[in-house]
Amino acid sequence: AQSVSQHNHHVILSEAASLELGCNYSYGGTVNLFWYVQYPGQHLQLLLKYFSGDPLVKGIKGFEAEFIKSKFSFNLRKPSVQWSDTAEYFCAVNPLSGGYNKLIFGAGTRLAVHP
């Protein structure tokens, strides 16, 4: 079955620390990849996406992610986190054989940034 794995369920960092959240998926075909963020009390927002082209994509608020096809991975990174990055982060995969519709989400990673 298609699945998305996020390796860390809870991450605690101090401000200015670097962040990397892992995401791996199990699907052999072409995929679109997404990271969503949910700040406390807010709804899901798109952080960044990969459809094709440069495997290193940049999103909002200084986040970036790298698609490594051979590893079926799409890890999220930020060089220096801020307290305002405290949120839950979800990796999502759209297997294109199903058309532009079905998003399969990972379990999410709760990030807490301490000042």
Place this chain on the structure above:
Amino acid sequence: SAVISQKPSRDICQRGTSLTIQCQVDSQVTMMFWYRQQPGQSLTLIATANQGSEATYESGFVIDKFPISRPNLTFSTLTVSNMSPEDSSIYLCSVLSDISYEQYFGPGTRLTVT
């Protein structure tokens, strides 16, 4: 991007009753989706709702339990029927942009079944 609203934002319901959740988007979209996010878990797709056709349900979800309407290109409803405490969850509406192919999410409806 699309602006999506949902009603109600939260509700507490009795076992055995039904609740209809409304989703309104500020622009016309072909595809709308309904997701469920159970406590402490990730999002699971319930069904895809295209205007003018029957909703397509994912494995584990059936029309009798979760009937969906899609009367036009900006509106959809999801009904949670014959509720049990296991239906306590956040239900989210989502739309696919016909231009960017990005999915946008509504604020969710927090349902508690007692």
